[in-house]
Amino acid sequence: MKQITLAMGNGGVENRELIEKVIFRHLKNSYLERAEDATFLGTPQHLCFTTDSFTVSPLFFPGGDIGKLAVAGSCNDLAMMGAKPRFLSCSFIVEEGFSMRSFELILRSMKKELSINSAHVVTGDTKVVPKGSCDGLYINISAIGERVADVSERYLEPGLLILISGSVAKHGAAIFAAREGIDLESDLKSDCKSVWPVVEEMLSVGGVKAMRDATRGGVAAVLNEWAGASDVGIEIDEAAVPIADNVRGICEILGFEPLVLANEGTFVAAVEPHRVERLLDILRRHDLDAALIGRVTKEYPGRAVLRSEWGTRRFLDMPSGEILPRIC
Amino acid sequence: MELRDLYDRFRDPAAIKALAKAIAKEAQDLEPFSIMEVCGGHTHTIMKYGLLQLLPKNIFFIHGPGCPVCIMPKERIDHAYILAMQPDTILCTLGDMIKVPGSRGSLQDARSQGADVHFVYSPLDVLKIAKENPDKRVIFFAIGFETTTPMTAALIEQALHYGLENLFFHINHVTVPEVMRELIDSRDEHIDSYNNRIDAFLGPSHVSVIAGSKIYEEFPAKYHRPVVVAGFEPVDVMEGVLMLVRQRKEGRCEVEVQYRRSVTREGNMKAQKLIQKYFQKRELFKWRGLGNIPKSAWRFKPEYADLDAEEVYKEILPIGEIEDHRLCICGDILRGMAKPTECQVFGSACTPSKPLGSCMVSSEGACAAYYKYGNLLEAQ
Numbered sequence: 001m002k003q004i005t006l007a008m009g010n011g012g013v014e015n016r017e018l019i020e021k022v023i024f025r026h027l028k029n030s031y032l033e034r035a036e037d038a039t040f041l042g043t044p045q046h047l048c049f050t051t052d053s054f055t056v057s058p059l060f061f062p063g064g065d066i067g068k069l070a071v072a073g074s075c076n077d078l079a080m081m082g083a084k085p086r087f088l089s090c091s092f093i094v095e096e097g098f099s100m101r102s103f104e105l106i107l108r109s110m111k112k113e114l115s116i117n118s119a120h121v122v123t124g125d126t127k128v129v130p131k132g133s134c135d136g137l138y139i140n141i142s143a144i145g146e147r148v149a150d151v152s153e154r155y156l157e158p159g160l161l162i163l164i165s166g167s168v169a170k171h172g173a174a175i176f177a178a179r180e181g182i183d184l185e186s187d188l189k190s191d192c193k194s195v196w197p198v199v200e201e202m203l204s205v206g207g208v209k210a211m212r213d214a215t216r217g218g219v220a221a222v223l224n225e226w227a228g229a230s231d232v233g234i235e236i237d238e239a240a241v242p243i244a245d246n247v248r249g250i251c252e253i254l255g256f257e258p259l260v261l262a263n264e265g266t267f268v269a270a271v272e273p274h275r276v277e278r279l280l281d282i283l284r285r286h287d288l289d290a291a292l293i294g295r296v297t298k299e300y301p302g303r304a305v306l307r308s309e310w311g312t313r314r315f316l317d318m319p320s321g322e323i324l325p326r327i328c
Numbered sequence: 329m330e331l332r333d334l335y336d337r338f339r340d341p342a343a344i345k346a347l348a349k350a351i352a353k354e355a356q357d358l359e360p361f362s363i364m365e366v367c368g369g370h371t372h373t374i375m376k377y378g379l380l381q382l383l384p385k386n387i388f389f390i391h392g393p394g395c396p397v398c399i400m401p402k403e404r405i406d407h408a409y410i411l412a413m414q415p416d417t418i419l420c421t422l423g424d425m426i427k428v429p430g431s432r433g434s435l436q437d438a439r440s441q442g443a444d445v446h447f448v449y450s451p452l453d454v455l456k457i458a459k460e461n462p463d464k465r466v467i468f469f470a471i472g473f474e475t476t477t478p479m480t481a482a483l484i485e486q487a488l489h490y491g492l493e494n495l496f497f498h499i500n501h502v503t504v505p506e507v508m509r510e511l512i513d514s515r516d517e518h519i520d521s522y523n524n525r526i527d528a529f530l531g532p533s534h535v536s537v538i539a540g541s542k543i544y545e546e547f548p549a550k551y552h553r554p555v556v557v558a559g560f561e562p563v564d565v566m567e568g569v570l571m572l573v574r575q576r577k578e579g580r581c582e583v584e585v586q587y588r589r590s591v592t593r594e595g596n597m598k599a600q601k602l603i604q605k606y607f608q609k610r611e612l613f614k615w616r617g618l619g620n621i622p623k624s625a626w627r628f629k630p631e632y633a634d635l636d637a638e639e640v641y642k643e644i645l646p647i648g649e650i651e652d653h654r655l656c657i658c659g660d661i662l663r664g665m666a667k668p669t670e671c672q673v674f675g676s677a678c679t680p681s682k683p684l685g686s687c688m689v690s691s692e693g694a695c696a697a698y699y700k701y702g703n704l705l706e707a708q
Contacts, residue, residue: 239341249331254449255423303702309341310348312378315702320681 004098009128018126022100026107027090027114031122039122041087046147048083050074053140059102061178063170063190066139067106069264071113072194073215074143079199080211080267081152083145085119092124093138096131106137116194119143148203155209156230161276162294163269165198166191166287167242168219172261173250188246193265198286205282207275213267217319218260222268223304224318231301236294236316239309244289260319270296338561339377347566348382355384355573362388362525362664363572366508367473367532368395368692369560375697377562387569390526390664391687391694393507396472396500397425398686398693399615402650404500405430408469410644411498411637412443418461420446420454421469422476428689429682431650451476451483458487458495467496467637474535477501477626478599481606484635498637499627502613504535505543506624511663512551525664528572530565531557533587540595541585548581558586606632614649617658617686656685661694668695675699 007014024032031039054070064072075085090110094103114120170191177188195213202208212222219241223234243251243258251258271279276292283290299305304316337343355361365371371391374380380389393399409432412419419435426435426447439445444464448454451468458466470480480501487495511524531544536557544555554575558568568586575581585591606629613625628636638645652658655673660666668674668687678684680696687695 245330245332252331252335308378310344310377310382312381314375314378315700317700 002100004094004096004100004103004128006096006128006130009094009126015126022104023107023124023126026104026111027121027124029120029122031087031120032124039087041122041144044086044144044146046083048078048081048145048147049142050077050081050145051140051142052077053138055135055138056175057135058175058178059106059136061190062174062188064192064264065106065109066137067108067110068113069192070139070141071110071117071119072192073264074141075113075117075119075145076195076213076265076267078143078145079194079196080213081145081147082149082199082203082208082211083147084200085117085143085145085196087122087144088114088119089140089142090121090124091140092126093134093140094126094128095134095136096128098136103137113194117196148200149208151208151210153210153212153226153229156226156232156234156270156296157209158232158296158298159273160209160270160296161273161292162223162234162236162296163271163276163280163283163290164219164242164266164293165195165269165283165290166266167244167247167289168214168263168266169243169247169251169256169258169261170266171264172218173247173256173258175262176254176256177250188250191263191265195265195267198283201282202269202279205275205278207272207279208269209272210270211267213265214263216262218258218262219268220257220259220304220316220319223316226268226270227304228302230296233297233300233302234294234304235297235299235313236304236306238306240291240293242289242291259316335561338559338563340563343563344377344382344566347563347570351382351387351566351570351573352384354570354577355387358386358573358576360386360388361573361576362390362527363530363569364390364392364511364526364528364664365530365565366392366394366504367535368392368398368690369532369534370530370558370565371395371694371697372692373560373562373565375701378701379562379565382566383569387573388525388664391661391697393511393615393618393662393686394473394504394532395690395692396476396502397423397428397690399502399617400425400428400471400500400689401614401616402430403614403646403648404498405434406432406650407498407638407645408435409433409438410646411467411469411641412438412445413441414465414641414644416464418444418446418457418464418466419469420448420457420466422451422471423447423449424690425469425471451479452486454483454495455486455490455492458492459490462494465494465496467498469498469500471500473502473504473532474539475532475537477607478538478596478602481599481602484606484632485602487635495635496637496640497628497635499607501607501626502615502624503626504532504539505546506621507615507618508544508547509551510618510621510624512547512553523663523665526553528553528576529555530568530572531555533557533559533564533591536585536587536591536595538596538599540593541583541591542593542595544583548583552581554581555583556586557583557591559589615686616689617652617656617662619659652686653684658685658687658695661687668698671695
């Protein structure tokens with residue numbers, strides 16, 4: 001078995017072999033093993049439910065792969081709602097001829113990410129499509145979590161402080177550099193990771209009002225959506241936003257704004273001022289780059305504003321359209 | 329040396345504040361003084377770093393036409409669209425050109441219709457694409473000012489060197505001095521006058537790295553407009569403004585170079601020769617928002633007609649003119665007669681995702697920069 005064939009998605013013997021010999025080897029647990037039409041989950045409480053499809057190209061990128069991204073991404077969506085990740089469904093759409101070795105590498109990184117979250121894949125599906133019908137491998141994951149704290153973008157109010165969990169734009173910059181067409185030598189690495197462990201610690205301290213992982217659209221999209229949802233302004237100190245030198249470099253060369261590039265593990269949190277020191281301590285134990293970057297204000301409701309080190313201010317706009325390099 | 333060493337000092341908050349203070353002091357007795365920053369890169373810097381907020385009330389910026397994406401007329405974008413839609417064809421261009429709509433749609437739209445459109449960071453990347461796809465025709469839709477023209481010429485040189493027969497070029501390279509002259513020297517047909525409010529020019533440094541500072545010498549001599557060639561970082565722009573303010577105050581009118589780190593009077597002669605080797609000036613080139621400007625763009629010399637997509641695809645490329653939108657006041661904005669916010673369609677019918685006029689097209693256009701970054705001056 002070097003490649004995945006159309007027959008492995010046929011529902012027959014080959015299909016069963018792929019599931020039992022390959023997928024179960026990595027993702028097996030007592031729920032999945034039952035292998036029935038649906039899985040009984042008992043009676044979890046205060047459910048949060050999310051879904052996401054993953055189509056990243058390239059499938060393997062510096063700092064992760066599509067499997068790690070899929071599990072971390074779905075579990076992070078739950079964590080941002082104050083929910084502990086529990087149960088995942090997992091559907092693979094595989095292109096005929098996809099390398100079995102790559103598939104196993106992806107399953108292995110999913111397994112690792114699941115254990116970080118103490119979550120399980122409890123149901124799944126595999127389809128194989130003819131060559132050319134998809135780009136290697138797509139993964140869809142739906143995830144259920146149990147909510148332990150009530151956090152929401154609607155709880156923003158003037159006076160809250162804005163924290164960031166690490167340096168921004170690493171995923172977007174790494175993917176951009178890894179894609180064909182832009183040949184740049186660099187040591188860029190995606191920030192792709194699961195955030196539940198750090199979030200769990202933060203929630204136990206209290207004072208967290210809202211959290212959001214700054215995925216597509218980056219920090220700029222999160223801040224604009226928050227400002228809109230709670231009808232408040234958000235002011236960010238530009239110099240306080242942590243950006244790695246190599247990320248800033250690629251952004252300088254291509255004319256990108258780091259705040260609109262995607263992250264896959266870095267999140268924004270709105271917190272009460274009297275808890276900010278302790279929460280920042282927790283964040284910094286996990287990532288030294290975590291920082292206090294701004295505050296919620298009454299001014300300019302619905303907008304995010306950037307303040308420069310020399311005292312000028314401008315809007316930080318919602319990103320729109322395809323992100324393309326400026327030409328000169 | 330780290331990459332950041334190249335720009336950190338030019339964004340130093342203390343330096344920016346000191347320059348703002350010096351400008352305020354030196355400009356305090358000046359009559360209102362309007363500086364056109366010709367280049368979209370400068371517009372972008374001014375808006376991104378909020379530099380308007382640091383200037384005294386008698387210093388104004390007029391945001392010029394120096395963005396090659398913004399000024400590309402619909403006729404030329406239609407050419408790109410039509411070329412992209414040809415079978416077995418790969419169309420390559422630079423960055424945000426693919427977002428700009430012509431009358432049939434943008435190159436992004438063409439791509440969603442199945443066209444193979446690549447954006448490249450460097451024109452030389454096109455060489456690789458042409459080599460890797462010998463069974464396809466690869467067309468480079470070449471855009472940009474003096475800065476990018478030599479890169480296209482270098483690509484042509486390489487294509488000829490390797491004997492590539494599947495690589496063609498659609499040349500849209502434009503030049504800076506001709507449009508500056510047009511803005512000062514032409515009659516505004518809407519109001520039938522030679523109206524403009526440009527007192528001085530901030531010239532783009534990267535253009536002069538190639539073409540030298542000599543290209544601006546006619547402006548002080550013939551039109552009494554001083555020019556400072558300035559870099560693109562906030563410290564560069566602020567220092568450039570200070571230099572213009574000092575010229576005004578001291579009654580001087582000359583070409584000065586702020587970007588001394590790479591600009592000479594003569595420029596890069598090797599690059600200039602490469603341009604001269606393959607290109608000659610067009611009689612007329614239409615600029616979106618400004619109309620036809622004589623000798624303001626390059627085309628292939630006749631002996632390279634077999635590389636020239638405009639010749640090779642003559643039969644299918646339309647030559648008729650398309651009018652600019654009648655509500656658009658980009659022409660007035662570029663002459664300094666109006667601010668973007670004075671346009672009745674600004675931010676409503678005309679936005680960066682659906683631009684009606686040239687200034688809203690790319691993030692370097694004046695309207696797009698106003699829309700994106702806002703201007704928080706009034707609130708302070």
